[in-house]
Structures are given as C-alpha cells and as structure tokens.
Amino acid sequence: MPELPEVEVTRRRIAPALVGRTIASVRTTPDSYFFITRPTDLRRRLRDRTVLKLDRRGKYLVATLDDGSRLALHLGMTGQLFASGATSVRLLSASARAALAPETQPTFRGDSHTHLVLRFRDGAPDVLFRDVRKFGKVLWLPAGARNPRLDRLGVDALRATGQDLFAATRKRRVAIKNLLLDQAVIAGVGNIYADEALFRAGVRPGRAAGRVTRRECEAIVRELRSVLRRSIATGGSSISDYVAPDGRDGRYQDERRVYARRGEPCRSCRTPIKRITLGQRGTHYCPACQR
DNA sequence: ACCGCACCCTGAGCGC
C-alpha cells in the first residue's frame, strides 16, 4: 500500500494526535513477526513517554520520545495508522461493509487486525495501527541506537538527484525499475511511483540499469520527485486499502498514467498499456512512449 | 557484489 506520499500524508495528519502527548497505555495483538520489538517490551518502554516529534525516513515513520528512544513504524502493504474517531469503509472488511446500512459511516473501534493501540494521558483520541497482512513493522530503539533497517536506507526520494541514480546504475544489469525499488539506493519509491516516473521519463522499466543514460537518469528523478510531490498534494493514492489518518481518501489514483491500467489506452498515444512482471512485481508501461 | 527467487500473511475478485 503505502509509498513515500502515503507515508508522508500519514505523518502530517497523525502528528497532531501524537506529538506532545504522553502515552498512558499500550495495547497490542499477541506477539508475531509483525513486532520486531516484543509486545511486552513495547508496553514497558512506551508507557509514560511523551512524543517529541514524528519524522519520516523513506517509508518509515519515526517517533522520537522524551527519553531519546525512538519508535519506528513501517506500514508494509496494508498498514493503516489513524486516530480513533476516523471513519472510512477502508477500515472494514468487505463483509463488514456489506452488512452496513447504506450511507452509514461507522466509527472504527479496533479489530483483530489492529496490532497497536496507544492511549494518552490527556484523554486525546487513541492512535491505532491496523494491518491486515502484517507486512508492517513496529520497532523500538533505545536512545542513540543504530538500526540496520534504517541505516541501509539511501537518499530520500524527495531529495534525490539524477546523479544519485546515475551513480548507482553503473555496471548494474538489473532492470532500472528494480533499482528504483531498492530502498538502499533511493528511499521511499514503491511500485506505483516507479512505474509512473518511468512513464513520464519515457524509459522502459525493463531496461538494464547500466544502459540508462545520465540524461535519462536526470529525467527519471525529476519526474519521480514531481509525481511524489503531486501525490502528497492530492493526499496519496487510495487504490485498495490506503486511507489517511483522518479517514479521507487520497486522490492521486485519478491521475496515474500507467499503474494498474493494463489494456487501457495510453493517455498520450492511445496504445494499450502493457503489464509485465519484474522482480515479482507487476510493472506497467506504454510500449510506444517508453524506450 | 550481484541477482533471482521463496517467503512472510490475509483478503478480494474471478471463473467454474
């Protein structure tokens, strides 16, 4: 689900519910590989801590606490972070949606997929982390601790330059699309925005990275940043699960040119959009516009 | 060092 724009929109909209508040209690689902830090440790470490700030590193959200420790969250594919009181049908399973009376907007109260609930001392709305597929992650880091998951992240996609990409592509035979998805090269890019940026840059996703020119790398990163900024401005892409912390859908899905448009006409030349598989990910491009 | 692949998990949507 969430790539850089969705994580950034989530950060901006959940920050008011989190920053400056003191955690009174923590509820979790039973331990699973979702928890890099065990639930018992999480409860002990987070209780009575005040959240000082909330940052984004690539697709991670990182909350800094008043003892210098940090809480890092990754939304994986289906992670949803929101405040209690948010309403969205995207927080419900299809069967639960079907059972709803028309036009009703239920308040979500937590379910078996809600793996983390933070309750605050001032009585502010709880912050909930729901994730159906459990590809998300929760980890707590002691003050000053390093972590390989965070340390390996490359330059943030919003700050990347064509030169960053060009340098990483030399002598690489992987598809340029796969390189864009490598968080160690440029952090924050996922499947939607990789496809969209490559379309706008006119570069085929399957091209060997080492055969992409400097000029093309400049174009790819320029288009990537432009697409990411535009997506943030429209609230991200709500295609299946993504919903902002306030329950609002994003709108960027309406502007996408190739992602999940297999067989539909290219918006600039009408050629049907192709779908191939690269690195086990669905990959979409226009066979006429992209070389 | 690099690359491709299996795998982690649950659900939706489809054809039969």
Added chain:
DNA sequence: TGCGCTCAGGGTGCGG
C-alpha cells in the same frame, strides 16, 4: 455456495 486460482501499494534472507 463453494473451490481453486491470481493478484495485491512491502521487505528480508538465502543460495548460486
């Protein structure tokens, strides 16, 4: 209704 299949916005770890 139900079964079996494919697909899904993520990342890690393994073997060759």
